[in-house]
Amino acid sequence: AQSVTQLDSHVSVSEGTPVLLRCNYSSSYSPSLFWYVQHPNKGLQLLLKYTSAATLVKGINGFEAEFKKSETSFHLTKPSAHMSDAAEYFCVVSDRVDFGNEKLTFGTGTRLTIIP
Amino acid sequence: DAGITQSPRHKVTETGTPVTLRCHQTENHRYMYWYRQDPGHGLRLIHYSYGVKDTDKGEVSDGYSVSRSKTEDFLLTLESATSSQTSVYFCATLERGGSYEQYFGPGTRLTVT
Numbered sequence: 001a002q003s004v005t006q007l008d009s010h011v012s013v014s015e016g017t018p019v020l021l022r023c024n025y026s027s028s029y030s031p032s033l034f035w036y037v038q039h040p041n042k043g044l045q046l047l048l049k050y051t052s053a054a055t056l057v058k059g060i061n062g063f064e065a066e067f068k069k070s071e072t073s074f075h076l077t078k079p080s081a082h083m084s085d086a087a088e089y090f091c092v093v094s095d096r097v098d099f100g101n102e103k104l105t106f107g108t109g110t111r112l113t114i115i116p
Numbered sequence: 117d118a119g120i121t122q123s124p125r126h127k128v129t130e131t132g133t134p135v136t137l138r139c140h141q142t143e144n145h146r147y148m149y150w151y152r153q154d155p156g157h158g159l160r161l162i163h164y165s166y167g168v169k170d171t172d173k174g175e176v177s178d179g180y181s182v183s184r185s186k187t188e189d190f191l192l193t194l195e196s197a198t199s200s201q202t203s204v205y206f207c208a209t210l211e212r213g214g215s216y217e218q219y220f221g222p223g224t225r226l227t228v229t
């Protein structure tokens with residue numbers, strides 16, 4: 001069984017300072033991991049994904065995440081926060097055990113607030 | 117953006133009435149999914165489809181049924197709506213092979229009074 005834990009339900013940072021959103025996962029197999037972003041009253045947009053290639057993954061809008069198997073973590077970072085980064089972020093895991101039976105498990109989300 | 121639309125975008129209905137939500141895609145993706153989003157729970161899978169007429173249950177399928185008669189359409193039906201089904205519903209699609217990325221529709225906000 002797969003699961004994902006987002007360690008912070010709410011993170012506040014000042015504009016221009018680094019962002020760290022933490023995610024730990026549990027997976028029986030080699031997982032795929034994703035970060036999605038949801039702006040208020042919008043659908044979900046993929047930020048970045050890890051699918052067993054490079055462990056440091058770069059995404060859109062300056063975000064990146066590092067897959068650390070030994071720590072079962074996939075934390076999301078950005079060097080300098082922008083006001084437009086204010087949103088809800090979801091860490092997602094997929095075991096891909098049964099190819100084609102692609103079921104994702106979502107974390108409960110981290111709401112990122114940017115302080116001007 | 118993947119061409120995924122959901123209808124209606126907002127709906128208010130009374131307890132006990134049937135409700136059908138529609139997801140339409142123009143990407144010819146094989147896999148389609150219905151999720152519900154509730155505060156503190158993230159997104160939870162209701163049902164999914166791996167082809168025309170091929171569907172299976174997710175983790176919160178009780179009270180919901182689905183149908184997929186065409187590649188492009190995936191319908192979610194609440195046979196007798198309850199207040200616990202008040203939620204935001206998202207449809208998603210996946211293209212087999214490659215990125216394993218799911219593309220999400222804009223969501224439907226359903227309120228059951």
